[in-house]
Amino acid sequence: MAFYIRKYHGLEWGEFELEIITPLFLAGADTNKPELRATAIKGALRFWWRALHPNLPLAKLKEDESKIFGDAGDKTGKSRIKIMISRDLSYDGKSRENPLPHKVSKFTYPCFKPGETFSIKILGDKKIFWLFQIVTVLGGLGRRSRRGFGSIRIVRSNVIDGQDNISIEDVLNLVNKVSGARFRVEADKKIAQIANTGANYPHIRT
Helix, strand or coil, X not given: CHHHHHHCCCCEEEEEEEEECCCEECECCCCCCECCCHHHHHHHHHHHHHHCCCCCCHHHHHHHHHHHHCCCCCCCCCCCCEEEEEECCCXXXXXXXXXXXXXXXXXXXXXXXCCCEEEEEEEECHHHHHHHHHHHHHCCCCECHHXXXXXXXXXXXXXXXXXXXXXXXXXXXXXXXXXXXXXEECCCCCEEECCCCCCCCCCCCC
């Protein structure tokens, strides 16, 4: 019990009501039916945490990452972060979208539609909540999220302010609070590293 208390000390449950902005491609074992999965949300958090820490040597990156998100080894074990789906999405049985809209194709995936809402709870600290906000602003969930699909927005939350009309300066502030102030806004309104580290994994760069 003492170990359990130490492991989760300083964490709280953040509640988020979310709205889908672009078609969301998520599935479990049945690829013909979309499914909202907590593992996909944790995967997005992990991806963006790594993208915001290009200054770390790979070994240090993996060590720090595993302390937050867990790993399969004996040293760190399970993640400190927990994610619960408190209000799920329901598939209508017919919604499908072309995942390659720039190509003429009849190929489509089943998806959750824009405008649908769902709610989740995240056990974490302020940095994790800020990181999740970054996921909703800069990224997305599920397949093709790096091509604009799976975009979501925070409708309301008990741990962060709303993100309507969020500015590039607001995004930079979030990025630097998570990363430790390693980024700047350039003249063309792009967020970039203060110094290019040449990291060999996906990251925000100059």
